[in-house]
Amino acid sequence: MILNSFILLISLFLPSEQRRQEDIPVYSYEIVNVYPHDTTAFTQGLFFKDGYLYESTGQVDQSTIRKVELETGNTVQVEKFPAGIFGEGIIDWGDRLIGLSWRRQTGFEWDINSFKMKGTFEYQGEGWGLTRNSTHILMSDGTPDIRFLDPETLNEVRRIEVKAQGRPLINLNELEWVDGEIFANIWQTDFIARINPENGDVIGLINLRGLLSREDIIPGYTDVLNGIAVNAEGKLFVTGKYWPKLFEIRLVKIK
Incomplete structure (x- = not known):
């Protein structure tokens, strides 16, 4: 399945006469600022609230939710997922933090101030990423589908199938709502x-190749790009699993 995503992405860069549908715009990036990031954080979810980054991390019995200072990268508040859980994405709604597990089909709710567990909920399939708009919580599950959840009941109310030039795009991971669009990391790329968000069409691709320099990569340890957050000023930030840096970037259209 991972290979299928690579084949699809490669095909999007073929000469236009070899494609059947309209080109998808491609963007590169400019680095605006660089901030420290905890290299023990296997980043699963990331968002800004009240000037702080909220981050969830994965791996069984190592998964956490945490509140982080942007400038220093220091964790100012942390809580572990329940024992045996591989944590996935998180998002806020009201006074709650809402998080997913990978394969347990169980989600969790914490008080956003105390990080005290408030309850659990269930869903079918895997849990990957979460984000929100003003009316719904959005959830990815590794398939081409993005689910829209009622934020109070956490029940699914609808879903979209994500397609690039008419072909389903799998491995959608961490999510962020950005100016009326869904941004999604494509796992392993x-x-x-x-x-x-209305029809699931991919309307742009952001190529972040080379963002983390070779000097910052520990072979066999530093993992993939994952983590997208937009602050109150609309600035875009990205990082990855076990990355030493978090980047503020500006998008540059290249095609």
């Missing part, structure tokens, strides 16, 4: 997909 250097790409972020920009998605129309």
Whole structure:
């Protein structure tokens, strides 16, 4: 399945006469600022609230939710997922933090101030990423589908199938709502997909290849790009699993 995503992404860069549908715009990046990031954080979810980064991390019995200072990268508040859980994405709604597990089909709710567990909920399939708009919580599950959840009941109310030039795009991971679009990390690639939330069409691809320098990569340890957050000023930040840096970037259209 991972190979299928690579084949699809490669095909999007073929000469236009070899494609059947309209080109998808491609963006590169400019680095605006660089901030420290905890190299023990296997980043699963990332978002800004009240000037702080909220981050969830994965791996069984190592998974956490945490509140982080942007400038220093210091964790100012942390809580572990329950024992045996591989944590995935998180997002806020009201006074709650809402998080997913990978394969347990169980989600969790914490008080956003105390990080005290408030309850659990269930869903079918895997849990990957979460984000929100003003009306719904959005959830990815590793398939081409993005689910829209009622934020109070956490029940699914609808879903979209994400397609690039008419072909389903799998491995959608961490999510962020950005100016009316869904941004999604494509797992095991250097790409972020920009998605129309109404019909699931991929309306742009962001190529972040080379963002983390070779000097910052520990072979066999530093993992993939994952983590997208937008602050109150609309600035875009990205990082990855076990990355030593978090980047503020500006998008540059290249095609």
